[in-house]
Amino acid sequence: MNLFTKAALAALVGVAPLSVHAEETLKIAFIDPLSGPFGPSGDAALRHWQYAADEVNKGDGINGQKVEIVAYDNKINPKESLVQLQKALDQGIRYIAQGNGSSVASALIDAIEKHNKRNPGEEVLFLNYAAVDPAFTNERCSFWHFRFDSDADMKMNAVTDWLVGQPDIKKVYIIGQDYSFGKAVAHAATTMIAAKRPDIEIVGNELHPLGKVKDFTPYVQKMISAEADAVITGNWGADMVLLVKAATSSGHKVPYLTYYAGSLGAATIMGEGAVGQVKQISEMNTNLETPDEQDMLIDGFETKNSDISYYYHRIFTAMGMFDAAATAAGSVEPIKVAMALEGMEYDTAYGPVTMRADNHQILQPLYMSTFSADVKRDVEDLGLGWASGDGDRIEADKTSMPTSCEMKRP
Amino acid sequence: MTDTATPDFATLSPSRGQKFRQRVLPLIALALILALVPALSPSRTVYSLLNAVGINIVFALSYNMLLGRGGLLSFGHAVYFGLGGYAAMHAMRAIEAGDGLWSGFPVFGLPVVGFAAGALAGAVIGWPSCRRAGTAFAMISLGVAELIAAAGFMFASIFGGEEGVTGDRMNGPELFGLSLGPVSEVYLFIAFWTVVGTAMIFAFTRTPLGKLSEATRDNPERVQFIGFDPVRIRYMVFIAAGAFAGLSGGMAAVNYEIFTPESLSLHPSGFVLLMAYIGGIRYFSGPILGAVVLTVMQSMLSDFTEAWLLYLGVLFIAIIMFAPGGLAGIFHGVAGTVRRDGAGRAARSLGLKAAGVSLLLVGLIVLIEVVIRWSNGYGEVFEPFGLMLETGSVLTWVLVAGPILGGAALVRFVAKTDEGGA
Numbered sequence: 001m002n003l004f005t006k007a008a009l010a011a012l013v014g015v016a017p018l019s020v021h022a023e024e025t026l027k028i029a030f031i032d033p034l035s036g037p038f039g040p041s042g043d044a045a046l047r048h049w050q051y052a053a054d055e056v057n058k059g060d061g062i063n064g065q066k067v068e069i070v071a072y073d074n075k076i077n078p079k080e081s082l083v084q085l086q087k088a089l090d091q092g093i094r095y096i097a098q099g100n101g102s103s104v105a106s107a108l109i110d111a112i113e114k115h116n117k118r119n120p121g122e123e124v125l126f127l128n129y130a131a132v133d134p135a136f137t138n139e140r141c142s143f144w145h146f147r148f149d150s151d152a153d154m155k156m157n158a159v160t161d162w163l164v165g166q167p168d169i170k171k172v173y174i175i176g177q178d179y180s181f182g183k184a185v186a187h188a189a190t191t192m193i194a195a196k197r198p199d200i201e202i203v204g205n206e207l208h209p210l211g212k213v214k215d216f217t218p219y220v221q222k223m224i225s226a227e228a229d230a231v232i233t234g235n236w237g238a239d240m241v242l243l244v245k246a247a248t249s250s251g252h253k254v255p256y257l258t259y260y261a262g263s264l265g266a267a268t269i270m271g272e273g274a275v276g277q278v279k280q281i282s283e284m285n286t287n288l289e290t291p292d293e294q295d296m297l298i299d300g301f302e303t304k305n306s307d308i309s310y311y312y313h314r315i316f317t318a319m320g321m322f323d324a325a326a327t328a329a330g331s332v333e334p335i336k337v338a339m340a341l342e343g344m345e346y347d348t349a350y351g352p353v354t355m356r357a358d359n360h361q362i363l364q365p366l367y368m369s370t371f372s373a374d375v376k377r378d379v380e381d382l383g384l385g386w387a388s389g390d391g392d393r394i395e396a397d398k399t400s401m402p403t404s405c406e407m408k409r410p
Numbered sequence: 411m412t413d414t415a416t417p418d419f420a421t422l423s424p425s426r427g428q429k430f431r432q433r434v435l436p437l438i439a440l441a442l443i444l445a446l447v448p449a450l451s452p453s454r455t456v457y458s459l460l461n462a463v464g465i466n467i468v469f470a471l472s473y474n475m476l477l478g479r480g481g482l483l484s485f486g487h488a489v490y491f492g493l494g495g496y497a498a499m500h501a502m503r504a505i506e507a508g509d510g511l512w513s514g515f516p517v518f519g520l521p522v523v524g525f526a527a528g529a530l531a532g533a534v535i536g537w538p539s540c541r542r543a544g545t546a547f548a549m550i551s552l553g554v555a556e557l558i559a560a561a562g563f564m565f566a567s568i569f570g571g572e573e574g575v576t577g578d579r580m581n582g583p584e585l586f587g588l589s590l591g592p593v594s595e596v597y598l599f600i601a602f603w604t605v606v607g608t609a610m611i612f613a614f615t616r617t618p619l620g621k622l623s624e625a626t627r628d629n630p631e632r633v634q635f636i637g638f639d640p641v642r643i644r645y646m647v648f649i650a651a652g653a654f655a656g657l658s659g660g661m662a663a664v665n666y667e668i669f670t671p672e673s674l675s676l677h678p679s680g681f682v683l684l685m686a687y688i689g690g691i692r693y694f695s696g697p698i699l700g701a702v703v704l705t706v707m708q709s710m711l712s713d714f715t716e717a718w719l720l721y722l723g724v725l726f727i728a729i730i731m732f733a734p735g736g737l738a739g740i741f742h743g744v745a746g747t748v749r750r751d752g753a754g755r756a757a758r759s760l761g762l763k764a765a766g767v768s769l770l771l772v773g774l775i776v777l778i779e780v781v782i783r784w785s786n787g788y789g790e791v792f793e794p795f796g797l798m799l800e801t802g803s804v805l806t807w808v809l810v811a812g813p814i815l816g817g818a819a820l821v822r823f824v825a826k827t828d829e830g831g832a
Contacts, residue, residue: 035712035719073712077677078574078670079462079662083709086458086593103670106573110668114578118591133573140573179563179671180571210563 026065026332028053028095028127029088031081031108034073042100044264045129046071047305048312049097052319055297063326067319069097076100078107085111089124094334097318099130099149102181106133106140113142116410123410125334127318132259134184134401137361141405144334146341146360148318152181152234152259153401155281156188158366158394159232159257160196162281165391166230169255171203173228175219177239178207185234185259203228211239216246224252236260241269248273255279261371262386264308267379270371275384278371284313284350285369285386286377294349298377309379317353317364321346335410353396359405366399368392433616436695437609444601448594457593463705464600465661468607470685470697472654477683478691479615480647481627483548486555487655487682489535490528492562492674494656496569497527498663502577518585521603521660528656529649536648541641543630555679562671574670577663596665603661611654612694623647681708684722688729690736699737717782724774762824769817777810 030049032042046069053067061067070093072084081104088096098108105128116123126145128136134151136142150158163169174189176182186205193200203226208219220243223231231254235243240260247256248270254277261270261280270278286298286309298310325340326332343357353364367388375385424432447460469491476482498520504512539550562569569575579590588595614620622643626633630640663669672678681704689700704722711718733740748756776799779792784801792799799806 035716039716073716073718075708075712077672078668079666079673080709082666082668083455083458083462087455087709087713090453090455101572103572103574103672106576107666107668107670110576114667118580135573180566180573183566209560 024066025068026062026095027068027070027091027093028097029070029072029085029091029093031072031074031084031088031096031098031104032100033076034071036075038076038100041264042073042076044308045099045312045315047308048301048310048315049319051301051304052316055316056319056323062323063330063332065332074098074104076104078103081107082111085115089115089122094123094332095125095127095322097127097129099128102131102133102136105131105136109136109140109142109145112144116144123334125338127322129312129315129318133181137356137359138404141359141403141407143338143360143407143409146318146338146355146362148314148321148362150283150364150366150399151361151401152184153188154361154399155259155366156185156192157401158399159281159368160189160192161394161398162257162368162392163193163200163230164196169200169229171201171227171229173204173206173223173226173231174202175204175206175208175223175231175233175235175243177210177235179210182207182210182234185232189232208239211237213239213242216243217250219243220246220250220252223247223254224250228254230255230257232257234259236263241266244270244274244278248277253277257281257368262311262369262379264311265380267371267382267384271382272373272384274371275373276370280369280371280386281366282369283317283364283366285367285388286310286379287372287375287385287387288350288367290349297349313348313350314362314364317346317348317362320348321353321355351396356400356403358407359403360407361403363396363400365396366394368394433612437605437612440608441605444605447601448597454593457597459706459709461593461597461600461665462709463702464604465658465665466682466685466701466705467604467698468611468658468661469655469682470689470701471608471611471694472651472658473682474686474691474694474697475611475614475623475647475651475654477686478693478696479620479627480623480644480651482543482644482648484551484679485548485676485683486551486558486679487651488676488678489555489558489674490531490652490655491659491662491678491682492558492669492671493531493659494524494528494653495659495663495669495673496575497656498524498660499575499577499669502579502581502663502667503575505582506578512582514583516583516585517579517581517590517664518588518599520664521607521657524656524658524660524663525653526656528659529653531656532649532652536645536652540645540648543640543644552676555674555676559671559675562674569671569674570669572670574668576668579664579667590664600661600665603657607654607657608698614650615694619643619646619650684726688726688736690738690740692735693738693742696736696738699741703737715779715782717778720778720782759824759828762820766817766820766824769813769820771817773810773813773815773817776806776813780806780810 030046032045033039034042049069053069056062057066070091072088074081074084085096085108096108096112098105108126112124112126124144128145128147130149132149132152134153136145137147137151172193174186176186190202190205193202204222206219233243233256240258244256256278258278258280261278262282301310321341321344322337324346325337325344329336329340341355344355346353351365353362355362369386369388371384372387373384375387378385473487476484501512501520501523502517505515505517535554539547539554588598590596590599622633622638626640626643633640685700685704686697688704689698690696707718707722711721729736735742744760747760780799780801783790783792799809
């Protein structure tokens with residue numbers, strides 16, 4: 001290590017301080033992966049946020065201010081997310097949106113809680129649109145965190161409510177990824193089925209390594225020999241599509257009840273073999289009966305973003321509720337917006353939703369959708385899409401779960 | 411060693427002045443630079459970036475104890491970083507809860523806990539894996555890394571599952587009057603441990619064990635001839651490298667106040683390999699440079715271009731192909747040229763070389779930025795300095811081909827004249 005390298009080091013370390021922009025627009029920092037393997041899903045969500053911001057800006061914005069989404073690439077890494085959070089704070093941003101990965105959400109909730117405690121007057125609010133770990137609205141709940149997606153337990157609650165109306169299903173097989181989320185899903189499934197449909201036999205409950213299995217055929221063969229009538233899985237990403245592919249190629253024709261079959265790119269890989277078989281639990285699908293405005297919104301979104309489908313309706317819900325809360329509070333000060341969001345009721349195209357005051361969890365109607373060839377609106381230009389019939393809607397109030405949250409309000 | 415007239419070791423050894431200039435002065439300079447940073451009153455972003463840089467400097471230096479100094483290619487160094495970090499994290503929680511002895515332990519000292527845990531992990535995992543060097547060692551390290559990373563996701567009581575383990579650093583006794591709340595105080599903590607870690611790792615290279623580790627890298631058989639066991643030397647170096655990785659993990663635990671299982675995984679292990687290699691594994695300062703450049707690239711470059719991973723890859727390939735000494739090697743080469751040719755001649759040839767490389771870079775950047783926008787298909791146009799570089803316009807392709815051809819020609823010309831002059 002000689003002096004020359006030291007001098008160069010010094011030059012590099014003395015990076016000029018970043019300029020702080022003048023506060024003209026209302027900025028929301030979007031901290032999610034925009035590069036690497038999860039880049040496409042982060043990018044799709046970003047374009048939903050941007051479209052939602054455009055919609056709000058067509059009016060007079062939020063509380064008179066135009067909304068701007070500022071994207072930060074966190075590489076889906078919790079530590080990197082904290083560096084990006086500091087960048088957002090330096091820009092004077094007071095609202096953070098994130099969804100991909102409960103590990104990142106956990107880091108952000110913790111960091112924002114501490115930041116707000118240590119820097120009074122500079123509070124930041126976290127709008128979580130997709131990280132579904134139930135802990136965030138139970139033992140880890142925070143006043144500064146609002147979740148606009150139904151958590152993993154609520155979704156399982158809805159799945160099991162739906163099972164109550166399916167007397168033909170007598171044997172269920174549960175398969176999941178071997179980590180906290182997969183285990184939580186399996187635990188929720190076994191306890192809720194035992195409570196609501198004690199006659200259902202759980203013929204298999206299995207965890208497989210996360211992201212390591214390339215061929216699920218042996219697992220599917222076990223399901224076939226266990227004579228399962230339905231399969232429940234919380235799998236996401238490659239683990240989800242590969243499981244469905246193995247099922248279709250093995251001719252395992254039973255319903256697969258999933259959380260994430262509707263995510264970006266999955267439909268293309270699953271293909272026609274999955275029609276009628278794969279189901280997903282979510283807050284909407286694009287083939288539900290809706291008012292014309294919602295149809296126009298979806299059309300507008302898909303015209304502008306021709307390569308992706310309208311998927312994150314909850315982002316529009318989040319933006320709408322943010323707008324309503326800021327109007328009600330007469331301010332965009334996070335603490336006032338947070339107070340106004342608590343207990344807020346809001347009408348969406350798919351029914352009324354409520355933001356619970358006791359744990360900041362949204363209550364929204366959920367739908368069990370089936371992958372179908374007979375649809376008005378398809379996904380990914382396949383001619384295939386998601387549809388649901390009677391008995392597939394679970395009302396918002398029925399998704400509510402008891403919470404262990406002891407909210408500490410400022 | 412061609413000069414057979416060299417009399418004895420006493421005349422070969424460096425003078426006191428040289429020793430001071432080469433061994434002590436750089437460390438003092440590092441400490442001074444780090445101490446002067448708060449005077450510039452940097453923003454929170456710069457502070458948190460510097461904290462990440464400091465952690466990565468110690469981590470990359472500890473990795474280079476294996477790769478550069480010991481000749482051991484490891485694909486699982488993040489295991490020791492992570493285990494050290496987790497140990498410090500659990501200790502931080504114990505301080506918060508006020509458990510027994512821990513209630514009197516300052517958070518400032520947590521890197522020591524990480525150090526001990528890293529050493530312990532190195533001692534346990536190193537026992538089987540250090541019996542072999544070379545490819546076998548690399549493969550074992552890869553296997554161990556996968557094993558620990560998988561275990562990290564499965565054992566939620568220790569590793570906290572997906573959401574990890576969190577703690578609060580503002581507990582326990584305060585040392586040096588630092589509450590460690592604001593990021594500027596955490597910076598002082600990181601700076602202190604960065605200097606301590608760097609000094610200790612440098613001191614390690616001067617010990618007989620450090621020297622023997624280099625000898626084992628170069629020729630293990632000869633080391634055996636002079637009466638040392640290469641397996642034991644590797645094992646001891648491995649423990650030390652694990653300990654310093656654990657130290658940086660402890661720094662990370664205090665800085666981020668969260669540890670998640672992916673910090674044990676192959677991804678950070680690969681990143682530390684890149685930091686050491688791009689910086690230059692043959693120089694002590696190499697990993698420091700690599701840590702600075704790559705950490706800044708990772709956190710800042712993604713604001714300007716979504717193709718930042720591509721630039722990282724191009725940088726890595728370019729270093730391997732054209733500058734195997736890494737960034738530190740480039741600096742040493744420049745300094746060597748200046749000394750050999752005198753400032754005037756060196757400035758001319760280096761200036762031409764730098765111009766050539768910059769031209770190549772300009773062409774490459776234009777190419778990558780135009781192509782990535784085209785491949786995204788949103789109809790975005792690359793507009794540097796107000797120029798509209800559309801895919802179809804002639805100007806775009808002139809700006810791609812011109813600089814690349816010109817730069818390549820210039821670099822070739824400099825190489826030719828240098829050969830002719832030598």
